[in-house]
Amino acid sequence: MEAVIGLEVHIQLSTKTKAFCSCKTTYGNEENTQTCPVCLGMPGALPVLNKEVVDFAIKLGLATNSKIAEKSIFSRKNYFYPDLTKGYQISQYDKPILENGKLEIETENGLKSIGITRIHIEEDTGKSNHSENFVNSTGLDFNRCGTALLEIVSEPEIKTSKEASAYLAKLRQLVRYLEICDGNLEEGSMRCDANISVRETGSKKFGTRVEVKNMNSYKNVEKAIDYEIARQIKVLENGGKIIQMTALWNADKNQTIPMRTKEDSQDYRYFPEPDLVPLLIDENWIDEIRKTLPELPKTRKERFTRELCLSDYEANVLTSAKELADYFEKTLEISKDPKLTANFVSGEVLRLLKETKSELSELKITPEKLGKILTLLQTNKLNLQNAKKIFDEIAQNGSEPEKIMREKGLEQSLDTNELETWVSEVLAENPNEALRFKSGETKLQAFFMGKIMQKSRGKANAQLVTKVLLEKLK
Amino acid sequence: MPVSHAEILKIAKLAKLEFSEKNLEKLSKDLNNILNYVELLKEIDTENIETLDSIHETGNVLRKDEILSSLSKENALTNAPETQNGFFKVPKVVQEGN
Ligand SMILES: [Zn+2]
Numbered sequence: 001m002e003a004v005i006g007l008e009v010h011i012q013l014s015t016k017t018k019a020f021c022s023c024k025t026t027y028g029n030e031e032n033t034q035t036c037p038v039c040l041g042m043p044g045a046l047p048v049l050n051k052e053v054v055d056f057a058i059k060l061g062l063a064t065n066s067k068i069a070e071k072s073i074f075s076r077k078n079y080f081y082p083d084l085t086k087g088y089q090i091s092q093y094d095k096p097i098l099e100n101g102k103l104e105i106e107t108e109n110g111l112k113s114i115g116i117t118r119i120h121i122e123e124d125t126g127k128s129n130h131s132e133n134f135v136n137s138t139g140l141d142f143n144r145c146g147t148a149l150l151e152i153v154s155e156p157e158i159k160t161s162k163e164a165s166a167y168l169a170k171l172r173q174l175v176r177y178l179e180i181c182d183g184n185l186e187e188g189s190m191r192c193d194a195n196i197s198v199r200e201t202g203s204k205k206f207g208t209r210v211e212v213k214n215m216n217s218y219k220n221v222e223k224a225i226d227y228e229i230a231r232q233i234k235v236l237e238n239g240g241k242i243i244q245m246t247a248l249w250n251a252d253k254n255q256t257i258p259m260r261t262k263e264d265s266q267d268y269r270y271f272p273e274p275d276l277v278p279l280l281i282d283e284n285w286i287d288e289i290r291k292t293l294p295e296l297p298k299t300r301k302e303r304f305t306r307e308l309c310l311s312d313y314e315a316n317v318l319t320s321a322k323e324l325a326d327y328f329e330k331t332l333e334i335s336k337d338p339k340l341t342a343n344f345v346s347g348e349v350l351r352l353l354k355e356t357k358s359e360l361s362e363l364k365i366t367p368e369k370l371g372k373i374l375t376l377l378q379t380n381k382l383n384l385q386n387a388k389k390i391f392d393e394i395a396q397n398g399s400e401p402e403k404i405m406r407e408k409g410l411e412q413s414l415d416t417n418e419l420e421t422w423v424s425e426v427l428a429e430n431p432n433e434a435l436r437f438k439s440g441e442t443k444l445q446a447f448f449m450g451k452i453m454q455k456s457r458g459k460a461n462a463q464l465v466t467k468v469l470l471e472k473l474k
Numbered sequence: 475m476p477v478s479h480a481e482i483l484k485i486a487k488l489a490k491l492e493f494s495e496k497n498l499e500k501l502s503k504d505l506n507n508i509l510n511y512v513e514l515l516k517e518i519d520t521e522n523i524e525t526l527d528s529i530h531e532t533g534n535v536l537r538k539d540e541i542l543s544s545l546s547k548e549n550a551l552t553n554a555p556e557t558q559n560g561f562f563k564v565p566k567v568v569q570e571g572n
Contacts, residue, residue: 015539016539016540016541017539017540017541017542022537022540022541022542023541023542023544024541024544030547030560031547031560031561032547032550032551032560032561032562033544033546033547033550034544035544035545035550036542036544036545037545040545040550042553048535048536048537049535049536049537050536050537050538050539051536051537051538051539052538052539053539054536071527071533073527073528078488078489079488080488080490081567082564082567095527128567129561130567133558133559134558134561134563134566136565136566137556137558137563137564137565137566138563138564138565138566138567139558139559139561139562139563140561140562140563140564141561141562142550142562267488269488272527272528274528274529276528276535277528277530277532277533277534277535278527278528278530278533278534279533279534280533280534
C-alpha cells in the first residue's frame with residue numbers, strides 16, 4: 001500500500017491591517033480591541049481590499065512559479081459558526097489569484113517538486129475561548145477576525161509524513177524569506193491540514209480521503225499523518241472501508257478523532273462577493289513586486305556553495321533562515337574568510353541562540369563584533385580558545401573584542417622567548433613524563449600542551465608551542 | 475416546480491431560518507415564480523459570453539495598509555445580547571473531536 005497526501009496550509013499575512021478593514025492585526029492584544037463595523041459584520045459596512053495583501057500574494061506567486069491571474073474574484077463561503085461574524089467568509093472560489101505553482105523539497109532520494117494547485121486570499125475567523133470562566137457558554141474574541149490569510153493547496157503528490165514536514169518546512173522558510181508571514185506554527189500564524197488516503201502501490205485510482213486538522217507542530221504533522229496512514233491500511237486489510245470524514249489530531253491521545261459532522265456542513269453555497277470588485281493584476285504590477293523580491297533560499301544556497309566554496313551542509317544551515325544568512329554575510333564582509341565565518345556562525349552563534357532562546361536581532365554579539373573577533377583570530381592575535389572566550393564574554397556583557405582582549409591579557413603570544421620559558425618550565429616540573437615521552441610514549445604530547453596552555457593562560461599559539469615542545473623533547 | 479419543499483427546508487436550515495407550514499406554501503410559490511423566470515432566461519444562448527462576476531465595471535478598489543482606529547471594546551460589545559469579561563458570550567460551542 002502507499003499513501004497519497006495533499007496539504008492545505010493557511011498562512012497569516014503579516015500586514016499591519018486586516019484584509020478588508022483598517023483594524024490592526026497585533027497578536028495577543030486585549031480581547032475585542034481590534035474590531036470595527038466591517039470585521040464585526042455590522043449591516044451596511046463595506047469591505048475594501050488591502051493592497052499589501054495582494055502584493056504579498058504576488059510575491060508568493062513569483063516565488064512558487066505560480067500563474068498569477070489577470071483577473072480574480074472574491075466569493076462568499078457561507079456557513080454558521082460563532083467565530084465568524086458575518087455568517088460567511090470572504091474567500092476566493094473558482095477564480096483564485098494564483099494557480100499551478102510548485103515547491104521543491106529535499107528528500108532522502110534527492111530533490112522532489114511538489115505541485116501547488118492553487119493559492120487564494122481569504123479572511124481569518126475570530127477566536128473562541130472555552131476556558132472554565134465560561135460555564136455552558138463560549139467567549140468570543142474578534143481581534144483576529146478578518147486578518148488576511150493565504151490558503152496554499154498542494155497537489156496530492158506527497159507520499160510520506162517526512163515529505164509532508166519537509167514541504168511545510170520549505171514553505172515556512174520561503175514565506176519567512178519573503179517576509180509575508182512569521183511562520184509561527186505554535187501561535188497559529190501557519191496552520192496545516194492534510195488530506196490523506198491510501199491505495200495499492202502504483203495504482204492510479206485514489207482511495208477515499210480523510211482530512212486531518214489541528215496539527216500545530218512539525219512533530220504533530222508527522223505523527224498525525226503516520227497514525228492516519230496506519231489506521232487506514234489496517235481498516236482496509238481487515239476488509240473494511242474508509243469513510244470520508246474530517247478528523248482532528250489529538251496530541252494528548254496521539255490519535256485522530258472524527259469530528260461530528262452535520263450532513264449539510266460541506267454545503268458552502270459559494271457565490272461571488274457583491275461588495276468587492278474584481279481584482280485585476282497587470283504585468284506592471286507584477287514587475288514592481290518582482291523588483292522587491294529578496295534572493296530566495298535556493299539561489300542563495302547555490303551561491304554559497306559555488307562562490308564561497310561552502311559545503312552543501314554548511315550552505316543549507318546558513319540559508320535556513322534569511323536573518324541567519326544575512327548575519328553570516330555581514331560578518332563575512334569584515335572577516336573575509338567564508339569557511340571560518342561559516343564555522344563560527346553555524347557553530348557558536350547557533351549554539352548561543354539555542355542556549356539563550358533568543359533571536360539573532362537580540363544578540364549582543366553583532367556581525368560587526370564577530371567579524372572583528374574572526375579578524376583577530378586570522379591575524380594570530382587571538383588563538384581559537386581565546387576567540388571563543390571573547391565571543392562568550394561579548395554575548396553576555398557586550399563591549400568590544402579588542403578592548404576585552406587587552407583588558408584580560410588574552411592577546412596571543414608569538415614571542416618565542418616567552419614560549420621557550422613556558423615550555424622549559426613545564427618540562428622541568430614534569431621530569432618523569434618528559435622521560436616517558438622520550439622513550440616513545442608520544443601521546444603525552446597532549447598532556448604537555450595542556451600544561452603549557454595553562455601556564456600561558458591560553459595566550460600561547462598552539463602551533464608554535466608544538467614546534468618548540470617537540471624540539472626540546474628530541 | 476424548480477424547487478421542492480424539501481429543498482427549501484434544507485436551505486432554510488443552512489441559513490438558520492424558521493417559518494411556519496403556512497409560510498412554506500407561500501415561500502414555495504414565490505421562489506418558484508422567481509425560478510421559473512430564471513428558467514426562461516436560460517433559453518438565451520450564452521455560449522461565448524464571459525460570466526458576469528461583478529455588476530461593477532471597475533476593478534481594484536484598494537486601500538493602503540494603514541492602521542485606523544478601531545472601536546473601543548465597550549462600543550464593540552454594545553450590540554451583543556450577552557458579554558462576559560470583554561468577550562462576546564454565546565451558547566457553548568463544543569470543541570469537536572476533543
Ligand atoms: Zn475591522
